[in-house]
Amino acid sequence: MATYIKCGGEEFTFELKPIGKVCQLCKKETPIVTLSTQKLKLCKSCFSSIQERRVLEAVKKYKMFGPSDRVGIFLSGGKDSAVLAYLLRKVFPDIFFQGIYLNLGIRYYSDYAQKAVEALCAKIDLPLYVYSLPEKESFRIDDFVFTSFKDKICSVCGTIKRYLFSKLARELKLSVIATGHHLDDLISTYLTLFLSGDFESIRRLKPVNPPLYPGQAKKVKPLFQIPEKEIFMLAHLMELPLEGCSCPHGELTPAKKTKRWLSSLEEENRTIKYQLLSIFLHKFIPLLKEEKTVETFSPCTKCGEPTTSPNGICGRCRRVDLLNRVPERRLELSLEEWEKIQASPEREEWILFSLREREDITMDILSSAKEVSPDLLLEETKFFKTFKPFRKKKLLFYCYSGRLGYLFTLKLRKHSFQAYNLRVAENYS
Numbered sequence: 001m002a003t004y005i006k007c008g009g010e011e012f013t014f015e016l017k018p019i020g021k022v023c024q025l026c027k028k029e030t031p032i033v034t035l036s037t038q039k040l041k042l043c044k045s046c047f048s049s050i051q052e053r054r055v056l057e058a059v060k061k062y063k064m065f066g067p068s069d070r071v072g073i074f075l076s077g078g079k080d081s082a083v084l085a086y087l088l089r090k091v092f093p094d095i096f097f098q099g100i101y102l103n104l105g106i107r108y109y110s111d112y113a114q115k116a117v118e119a120l121c122a123k124i125d126l127p128l129y130v131y132s133l134p135e136k137e138s139f140r141i142d143d144f145v146f147t148s149f150k151d152k153i154c155s156v157c158g159t160i161k162r163y164l165f166s167k168l169a170r171e172l173k174l175s176v177i178a179t180g181h182h183l184d185d186l187i188s189t190y191l192t193l194f195l196s197g198d199f200e201s202i203r204r205l206k207p208v209n210p211p212l213y214p215g216q217a218k219k220v221k222p223l224f225q226i227p228e229k230e231i232f233m234l235a236h237l238m239e240l241p242l243e244g245c246s247c248p249h250g251e252l253t254p255a256k257k258t259k260r261w262l263s264s265l266e267e268e269n270r271t272i273k274y275q276l277l278s279i280f281l282h283k284f285i286p287l288l289k290e291e292k293t294v295e296t297f298s299p300c301t302k303c304g305e306p307t308t309s310p311n312g313i314c315g316r317c318r319r320v321d322l323l324n325r326v327p328e329r330r331l332e333l334s335l336e337e338w339e340k341i342q343a344s345p346e347r348e349e350w351i352l353f354s355l356r357e358r359e360d361i362t363m364d365i366l367s368s369a370k371e372v373s374p375d376l377l378l379e380e381t382k383f384f385k386t387f388k389p390f391r392k393k394k395l396l397f398y399c400y401s402g403r404l405g406y407l408f409t410l411k412l413r414k415h416s417f418q419a420y421n422l423r424v425a426e427n428y429s
Contacts, residue, residue, distance in 0.1 A: 002392070010356050011330065012113065012196065014033075014233050015033060016236070016237075017032065018030045018031065018032060019031050019032060019033070019034065019041050020041045023024070023041065023042050023043035023046050023065040024040050024041050024042065025040065025042055025043075025046040026043060026045070026046050028043075029043030029044070029045060029046070030043060031043055032044060032237075032305065032319070032337060033047045033233055033237065034229070036227055036270060037052065037227070037270055037271050037274060039270070044237050046238065047230075047233070047234070047237065050225060051083075051087060051230065051234055052087055052091050053281065054225045054226055055057075055087045055088065055091050055222045055223065055226075056091050057223060057225075057226055058207065058221075058222050058223075059092070059220075061092075061224055062207045062208045062220070064178075064207070064208055064218075064220040064222060065095065065175075065176045065210070065218075065220065066422075067095065068175060068240060069096070069098045069176050069289075070098065070172075070174045070175050071088070071095060071097050071098070071174045071176040071177075071178055072097075072098045072099075072100050072168070072169050072176065072178065072217065073085045073097055073098065073099050073126070073176065074100050074101075074161075074165060074177065074179060075099050075100065075101050075120065075121075075128075075180075076101075076113060076117075076180070077112070077113025077114065077116040077117050077242065077243035078093035078113075078150065078168070078180075078242060078243060079099075079231055079232050079235040079240075079242055080181070080182060081180040081224065082116075082120050082180075082230045082235055082240040082241070083234050083240065083244055083308075084178060084179070084180040084181070084222060084223055084236050085097070085099060085120065085121075085124060085126055085239075086120075086124055086234075086235075086238055086240055087221065087223075088178065089124045089125070089126060090124075090350070096196050097126060097127075098126075098127055098172060098174060099120075099121045099127060099128040100116070100128070100129050100130075100131065100168060100172070101113075101114055101117045101118075101128060101129070101130045101131070102133065102161060102164055103132040103133060103134070104130050104141040104142045104157065104161075105133045105139070105140030105141060105142065106134070106140065106141050106142055106162060106247060106248065106249065107140070107142060107248075107331070107332070107406055108401070108402060108403040108406050109245060109246075109247050109248055110417075111241075111245060111281050112139045112243050112244065112245055113129065113243040115243075116174060116242050116243040116244075117130075117241075119164060119241035120240055120241045123183040123240070123241065127326075129168070129172060131164060131168060133160075137320075138379065139320065139323055139329075141156065141157050141160070141249065142249075142331060142410070143155065143323055143326070143329045143415055144323060145318070145413040146155045146323070146326040146329050146409060146413075147149040147322050147323055147333070148322070148325065149322070150317065150413065150414045151414050151415075153385070153414075154249060154250075154400075155190055156245060156319055157249065159179030159315045159316055159319060160272045160316055160319070160391040163305065163314065163315070163316040165177055165217075165219075166216050166217065166305070166306075166361070167305060169191050169216075169217035170215055170216070170217070172410070175215050175217055175218065176217055176218050176219075176220055177218070177219045177220070178216045178220050178221075178222055178366065179219065179220075179221055180223055180303045181221040181223065181224060182224065182226050182227065182228050182231055182260055183223075183224060183225060183226055183227045183228065183273050183274075184227060184228040184262065184273065185224075185228070185275065185401065186205070186221070186224050186257040186277065187262060187273050187276050187277060187280075188256070188259045188262060189205060190202055190205065190267060191207070191258050192258050192357045194380070196397050199288055199388060200288075202284070202285060202288065203282065203285055203288040203290075206281070206285070207220065207221050207224045207281075208221075208345050211299070212295065212306075213306050214296065215299045216306070224277075226266070226276075227273065235384060244337070245358075245403070248403075248406060248407050248410050249410065255348065258368065264401070273323050292301065295308050296308065298312065300317055301313055302312055302317035302321070303316070303317055324368065327368050330420070331406070331409055331410075331413070331419075331420060332402075332409075332420060332421045332422070332423040333396060333422060334404075334422075334423050335422065335423075338352075338422060348393045348394075349393060349394050350393065350396055351368065351370065351393045351394070351395050351396070352366065352368060352369040352373050352396050352398070353369055353371075353395060353396065353397045353398075353408070354366065354369035354370070354371050354372070354397075354398060354399075354410070355372060355373075355374050355399035355400075355404050355405055356397065356398070356399055356400060359365060360394065363369070366398065369376075369398070372386065372408075374399075374404055376408075377407060377408070377411070383411070387412060388418065390417075391417060393418070394418045394419075394420065395409075395412065395417060395418065395419045395420065395424060396419075396420045396421075397409055397419070397421050398421070398422035402421060402422070402423060405421040405422060409421040410419075
């Protein structure tokens with residue numbers, strides 16, 4: 001049984017086993033997967049061929065790229081970008097593709113994801129360029145929990161990634177950027193924008209987005225006709241390396257809530273997503289009038305990248321300027337640092353929490369910890385009720401690998417608690 005958990009709690013499972021006697025397409029092999037919209041029971045080869053054909057049709061119909069283009073594939077370590085890279089390399093063997101990974105410095109996540117990306121690129125023979133935010137720019141996405149964006153980390157992350165997409169594409173001489181947005185992404189975003197009345201953003205959200213200014217790469221979505229569930233199944237069938245964890249900043253955004261609603265509708269009408277895609281692309285968007293105003297781009301006064309901001313400073317630089325006002329951005333302590341605190345009068349200001357099993361709390365220096373259940377992360381009301389009495393204290397968490405304690409730390413930091421994680425806790429037992 002394969003399981004994949006996305007940021008925000010979405011979970012996919014797939015059990016690899018025979019589901020019939022013979023594939024309904026080739027009439028030869030044993031079927032192991034069902035094509036969701038048509039209820040076709042298919043073998044591995046036929047299922048893969050259908051996805052390859054969908055990508056081929058999308059690229060040709062919308063003229064996403066041609067023989068002379070240099071195409072960048074931004075990889076995250078997740079299933080969507082992995083399948084995108086796999087299919088593009090297989091369907092278009094003569095096109096130049098460049099894999100790019102943005103290491104955003106997210107502790108207990110970014111480095112794990114990078115290893116998955118490196119393994120994927122080695123498997124499909126894709127050149128890889130890694131851009132490390134901590135090394136190149138001396139900050140991490142995590143650091144924004146110390147700013148007014150602490151409860152909007154995904155928004156900050158999106159701004160910085162879009163900035164780097166365009167910047168790196170130009171530096172690497174790429175004419176096209178391909179992203180792993182799939183059918184579910186497109187439809188959930190369309191509906192979210194529609195319900196908020198943002199028709200202009202809907203008009204701009206197409207399978208192909210041309211450059212907004214000279215030198216910018218065209219952005220394309222070759223997977224826009226493929227359902228997310230089928231992307232997950234293909235990643236598993238092709239044994240593509242994936243990160244084994246989700247981003248600790250994962251938020252339940254409006255689009256993710258819409259996805260859940262769509263899934264319930266799909267139980268009654270299995271083609272609802274394709275129907276909505278057709279309505280938006282071929283009926284609704286053509287009704288929307290083009291903007292008559294032309295956006296004027298000028299170089300950002302901080303970094304030189306093009307921006308439409310009236311004050312001359314791009315969104316990325318405004319956020320980084322805000323971050324630079326924070327003198328200290330510490331989220332973790334070492335055991336040695338805790339030992340010094342433990343032996344000083346400062347100990348009265350701290351509360352130590354253990355996320356380990358009771359029988360594993362054996363070290364004298366950590367034996368005074370209060371036990372808390374990891375399940376608190378799943379119970380919003382109970383979570384804050386548990387820690388509310390300690391709001392004026394400094395909270396330190398420790399677990400086995402450090403990851404779980406870090407999740408508690410981030411969640412509390414986003415609500416203005418003074419929370420810290422005990423670093424590399426697995427070395428302390």
